[in-house]
Amino acid sequence: MATGNAKATKDRHREILDAAARVITERGLAETRISDIAEQAGVSPGLILYYFDSKDRLLAEALTFANDQFYLRTSRETRRMATARDRLRRLVELSVPGLLPEYGRLDEWALWIEVWVRALRDADMAKDREILDERWRAQLADIIRSGVSSGEFSSDTDADELALRIASLIDGLAIQVVLNDSTVTPERMFRTCMEVAAHELGFELEPASA
Amino acid sequence: MATGNAKATKDRHREILDAAARVITERGLAETRISDIAEQAGVSPGLILYYFDSKDRLLAEALTFANDQFYLRTSRETRRMATARDRLRRLVELSVPGLLPEYGRLDEWALWIEVWVRALRDADMAKDREILDERWRAQLADIIRSGVSSGEFSSDTDADELALRIASLIDGLAIQVVLNDSTVTPERMFRTCMEVAAHELGFELEPASA
DNA sequence: CACGCGATTGAACGGCGGGTCAAGCTCGGG
DNA sequence: CCCGAGCTTGACCCGCCGTTCAATCGCGTG
Numbered sequence: 001m002a003t004g005n006a007k008a009t010k011d012r013h014r015e016i017l018d019a020a021a022r023v024i025t026e027r028g029l030a031e032t033r034i035s036d037i038a039e040q041a042g043v044s045p046g047l048i049l050y051y052f053d054s055k056d057r058l059l060a061e062a063l064t065f066a067n068d069q070f071y072l073r074t075s076r077e078t079r080r081m082a083t084a085r086d087r088l089r090r091l092v093e094l095s096v097p098g099l100l101p102e103y104g105r106l107d108e109w110a111l112w113i114e115v116w117v118r119a120l121r122d123a124d125m126a127k128d129r130e131i132l133d134e135r136w137r138a139q140l141a142d143i144i145r146s147g148v149s150s151g152e153f154s155s156d157t158d159a160d161e162l163a164l165r166i167a168s169l170i171d172g173l174a175i176q177v178v179l180n181d182s183t184v185t186p187e188r189m190f191r192t193c194m195e196v197a198a199h200e201l202g203f204e205l206e207p208a209s210a
Numbered sequence: 211m212a213t214g215n216a217k218a219t220k221d222r223h224r225e226i227l228d229a230a231a232r233v234i235t236e237r238g239l240a241e242t243r244i245s246d247i248a249e250q251a252g253v254s255p256g257l258i259l260y261y262f263d264s265k266d267r268l269l270a271e272a273l274t275f276a277n278d279q280f281y282l283r284t285s286r287e288t289r290r291m292a293t294a295r296d297r298l299r300r301l302v303e304l305s306v307p308g309l310l311p312e313y314g315r316l317d318e319w320a321l322w323i324e325v326w327v328r329a330l331r332d333a334d335m336a337k338d339r340e341i342l343d344e345r346w347r348a349q350l351a352d353i354i355r356s357g358v359s360s361g362e363f364s365s366d367t368d369a370d371e372l373a374l375r376i377a378s379l380i381d382g383l384a385i386q387v388v389l390n391d392s393t394v395t396p397e398r399m400f401r402t403c404m405e406v407a408a409h410e411l412g413f414e415l416e417p418a419s420a
Numbered sequence: 421c422a423c424g425c426g427a428t429t430g431a432a433c434g435g436c437g438g439g440t441c442a443a444g445c446t447c448g449g450g
Numbered sequence: 451c452c453c454g455a456g457c458t459t460g461a462c463c464c465g466c467c468g469t470t471c472a473a474t475c476g477c478g479t480g
Binding site (some may be wrong): 027167180192 | 330382395
Binding site for chain 1 (some may be wrong): 436
């Protein structure tokens with residue numbers, strides 16, 4: 001073969017997914033055109049459909065791809081923290097839309113909401129979402145379990161149940177925040193999450209740190 | 211004038227909104243065509259745009275219209291309950307997708323998710339959503355306040371904060387349920403909501419009732 | 421009973437955008 | 451240095467809707 005070794009093809013694939021994720025984040029699924037993605041990726045529209053069977057397939061892949069990235073990032077970040085409380089705190093911080101300046105742009109949460117809409121009628125997407133969500137909840141449950149066994153946390157409720165509660169609370173609050181609800185600021189979301197966690201997991205909140 | 215008295219016009223308006231809401235619930239915003247709405251309403255496509263300036267405007271109105279209906283229904287239902295605990299319980303029941311057989315079809319939650327997506331980029335929709343949500347949280351906060359003053363509940367946390375916590379938990383859990391997450395059944399969602407509420411509001415859960 | 425006006429129809433228009441394709445490019449191997 | 455397989459292009463096709471509009475209807479009024 002010529003240029004086209006497997007490596008280059010894989011890169012293009014990824015580049016296009018990345019471009020697609022960026023366009024979707026910015027314009028929304030409904031307003032995303034193939035030509036937008038092509039422009040964002042710096043290639044011609046025709047090439048997009050050379051690498052993907054259809055626009056629909058591409059969009060679906062892009063959504064799970066982007067959310068996967070987010071998971072990998074949080075996973076990498078929390079792994080290095082020493083205590084379960086720090087890991088939990090960091091996980092919450094990373095979950096609050098717009099709390100941390102880094103990786104600024106419109107939030108990954110926008111993509112999640114798009115996933116939900118699509119998953120309503122697309123069984124494959126629903127399955128992918130469930131896997132992603134399960135993994136996310138497991139990450140939280142692991143932190144809880146490690147905190148319980150280290151004595152940082154104490155609760156007579158099952159760790160998976162606690163993880164479900166906290167994860168769901170985060171989801172619900174993040175919606176308001178990402179939609180700019182005037183009564184739910186990022187700071188308030190963070191505080192609420194930590195207070196509920198402290199309450200459920202039986203630990204004391206340190207007195208207001210930056 | 212002829213047939214067209216203000217009453218008839220108002221009815222048509224409402225009929226079309228209702229038809230639109232049904233179609234959106236079934237097919238999703240993205241797959242909703244004007245002709246679908248016309249068919250559902252039993253009129254010609256042309257008439258739709260006789261009553262509404264554009265498809266977009268119609269869809270936006272339909273979304274808030276439908277969610278308004280849901281609010282009115284829960285509000286009417288809970289008003290007649292005697293204790294704050296019963297009102298809370300009923301509110302949660304009505305919030306769990308697919309828990310009660312009545313008003314069966316695909317859930318209002320599907321519409322909420324569509325609202326969220328739209329609100330991400332449509333400031334008017336975002337404003338409407340905030341108003342709807344605020345009203346919903348206020349309903350919950352009122353129940354909490356009445357329960358506290360009647361001595362059924364006890365908590366040293368602000369009622370609005372508690373309402374935010376419970377409402378957000380409901381939102382987050384409802385997403386999983388409406389998307390058929392295999393680990394979050396309607397029954398589990400109900401139980402989790404009631405347990406958290408009992409924990410936060412300091413009341414005892416009665417031993418498993420139907 | 422005829423007139424008129426709002427309600428209603430459905431055919432036609434227009435453009436937007438997904439998908440196709442034939443032609444050119446590029447680079448590594450022979 | 452030339453060949454060819456894959457990569458890349460961008461013009462084109464075509465179906466799908468949102469929207470427009472001229473024509474028709476039908477009821478209440480004079």
